Amino acid sequence: MAGSRKEILIAGFGGQGIILAGVILGRAIALYEGRNAIQIQSYGPEARGGACRSEVVISDEEIDYPMVTKPDVFVAMSQEAFDRYMGRLKPEGTLIVDSSIVRFDEGKIPPRAYLVPATLAADGLGRRIVANVVMLGAFGGLTGLVSKRALERSLRDTAPKGTEELNLRALAKGFEIAEGLRKQDLQGLSGH
Amino acid sequence: MSQSQTLKGIDYLQGNEALVEGAIAAGCKFFAGYPITPSNEISERMSWRLPQVGGIFVQGEDELASIAMVIGASWGGLKAMTATSGPGFSLMQEGIGYACMTETPCVIVDIQRCAPGQGIATKGQQGDMMQARWGTHGDHEVIALAPASVQEMFDLAVEAFNLSESYRVPCLIMAEEIVAHMRDKVRLRDPSELRLKERRRPDIPPGKKIDFHQLDDEAGIPPMPRFGDGYRIAVSAFSRNRMGYPITDRDLHGKLLRRLSNKILNNIDAIARFETSFLDDAEVVVVSYGTPARSAKSAVKAAREEGIKAGYVRLITVWPFHHEKLRALCGGAKEVITVEMNLGQIFGEVERAVARNAHTSLVSSPGVEPPTPWEILSKIREVA
Numbered sequence: 369m370a371g372s373r374k375e376i377l378i379a380g381f382g383g384q385g386i387i388l389a390g391v392i393l394g395r396a397i398a399l400y401e402g403r404n405a406i407q408i409q410s411y412g413p414e415a416r417g418g419a420c421r422s423e424v425v426i427s428d429e430e431i432d433y434p435m436v437t438k439p440d441v442f443v444a445m446s447q448e449a450f451d452r453y454m455g456r457l458k459p460e461g462t463l464i465v466d467s468s469i470v471r472f473d474e475g476k477i478p479p480r481a482y483l484v485p486a487t488l489a490a491d492g493l494g495r496r497i498v499a500n501v502v503m504l505g506a507f508g509g510l511t512g513l514v515s516k517r518a519l520e521r522s523l524r525d526t527a528p529k530g531t532e533e534l535n536l537r538a539l540a541k542g543f544e545i546a547e548g549l550r551k552q553d554l555q556g557l558s559g560h
Numbered sequence: 561m562s563q564s565q566t567l568k569g570i571d572y573l574q575g576n577e578a579l580v581e582g583a584i585a586a587g588c589k590f591f592a593g594y595p596i597t598p599s600n601e602i603s604e605r606m607s608w609r610l611p612q613v614g615g616i617f618v619q620g621e622d623e624l625a626s627i628a629m630v631i632g633a634s635w636g637g638l639k640a641m642t643a644t645s646g647p648g649f650s651l652m653q654e655g656i657g658y659a660c661m662t663e664t665p666c667v668i669v670d671i672q673r674c675a676p677g678q679g680i681a682t683k684g685q686q687g688d689m690m691q692a693r694w695g696t697h698g699d700h701e702v703i704a705l706a707p708a709s710v711q712e713m714f715d716l717a718v719e720a721f722n723l724s725e726s727y728r729v730p731c732l733i734m735a736e737e738i739v740a741h742m743r744d745k746v747r748l749r750d751p752s753e754l755r756l757k758e759r760r761r762p763d764i765p766p767g768k769k770i771d772f773h774q775l776d777d778e779a780g781i782p783p784m785p786r787f788g789d790g791y792r793i794a795v796s797a798f799s800r801n802r803m804g805y806p807i808t809d810r811d812l813h814g815k816l817l818r819r820l821s822n823k824i825l826n827n828i829d830a831i832a833r834f835e836t837s838f839l840d841d842a843e844v845v846v847v848s849y850g851t852p853a854r855s856a857k858s859a860v861k862a863a864r865e866e867g868i869k870a871g872y873v874r875l876i877t878v879w880p881f882h883h884e885k886l887r888a889l890c891g892g893a894k895e896v897i898t899v900e901m902n903l904g905q906i907f908g909e910v911e912r913a914v915a916r917n918a919h920t921s922l923v924s925s926p927g928v929e930p931p932t933p934w935e936i937l938s939k940i941r942e943v944a
Binding site for chain 1: 570682744745851855858861932933
């Protein structure tokens with residue numbers, strides 16, 4: 369039940385593309401990184417606005433149990449999701465939070481926390497709807513669990529026609545933000 | 561349009577999507593269904609995939625009409641299927657009985673959700689397993705399969721059509737929300753590598769009035785004419801004589817009833833499939849089916865790492881239930897643990913199979929999520 373297994377939890381509200389983010393990530397890893405990746409979604413009866421979560425389990429071995437229990441990485445894209453799932457993150461786990469949406473007590477976040485203003489960055493690209501892809505780019509850059517190239521290929525498979533370029537720019541923006549945050553880490557400026 | 565639009569190769573799909581591709585690879589050409597979560601991805605994909613292969617998609621006015629259309633389409637000569645969830649599965653029971661009695665090949669998919677009543681529409685359970693067996697009235701046999709992975713959603717869709725065509729019986733795919741919505745890498749097998757089965761058709765020319773209900777082969781499965789080909793045949797769900805006309809006779813009814821059951825039970829060795837591992841020296845065997853089997857496998861592997869002699873059996877075919885085979889598989893085990901996502905339905909069947917030789921226990925969850933590997937592992941430790 370351990371080994372190379374990594375559990376990823378992405379959570380937010382319906383309409384943000386939370387489930388799609390998990391699908392793009394799972395597809396990138398399973399088809400273009402040659403590892404196993406199972407994606408599971410969880411949502412309420414509402415189409416938009418309700419709590420929504422997408423789970424991805426990554427492993428080099430066969431994945432038996434497909435559910436995420438103690439995430440290694442938690443990507444939080446709404447206040448409700450942050451408040452509800454923060455306690456599940458492994459103590460040494462990585463938090464990636466959309467700091468343009470989520471408010472939190474700086475003292476209560478884990479040592480490996482990255483503040484990514486994904487929604488603001490997406491607004492900057494002209495379409496708030498790509499905040500999920502900005503987050504995916506940041507995830508790739510910060511965790512190293514998936515390459516930019518694999519995510520690009522998966523995005524091209526998945527993005528609706530006519531939105532490919534916008535989505536690829538959003539992905540690049542996420543990687544760029546991640547690079548900035550990692551430099552801060554190296555210089556010991558992150559404060560955490 | 562042709563079969564050439566069957567999708568091939570590796571993809572990353574949801575269970576429901578993979579199931580549709582399996583059905584189409586098996587030659588499904590008709591789908592009728594009524595929307596219900598968590599089965600909707602099946603209807604949605606069928607609605608654009610079937611026209612690409614020259615098939616027909618109908619959104620029925622309700623579940624009763626949908627199962628009736630599936631039966632009609634099958635008599636029209638098409639491989640036909642519907643998909644629903646618990647509340648709709650309840651409504652389809654009359655039609656399933658009609659299909660059993662008229663020996664109509666068809667595939668019925670139940671993506672089980674938390675029940676009873678409306679339950680929880682977006683969460684899985686294995687609460688309809690006994691309904692699959694006894695939901696429709698009267699003595700009857702059906703075949704029910706329980707997929708545990710996205711690949712199996714594809715593979716067992718093919719298998720369901722093969723079994724249904726071979727035995728002229730409704731074949732049920734009893735999946736649940738988790739495997740239906742799970743996404744994983746899946747190999748969409750080329751139809752050329754699938755051994756597809758087709759129902760036996762009459763080898764006599766149309767026209768003459770013939771006892772189509774009696775032209776048995778050794779297995780007791782009569783050939784099936786197609787409506788419109790000119791054969792003269794009476795088809796109804798009344799108990800019948802060899803010409804298809806209603807009867808009230810004890811012997812004739814008994815003969816029909818036994819043939820309908822025995823065509824399945826006499827072939828149970830070919831129909832009932834199991835996945836097994838670590839059984840050779842197993843003292844504790846964990847029996848499960850569907851998504852919870854993934855937890856069970858994880859727990860059995862962990863127990864083995866601790867040196868506990870644990871074994872694993874997964875029922876791929878749940879109905880007909882092969883008690884004798886399961887008893888043999890559990891062999892010398894002193895304890896047999898059943899794992900399922902309901903309060904204990906198949907547990908009763910496992911007990912019937914093994915209780916004379918082993919102590920039995922149940923690890924279950926009420927749905928939403930399967931029992932965890934840790935819950936199962938702690939039970940294994942307790943009884944080992």
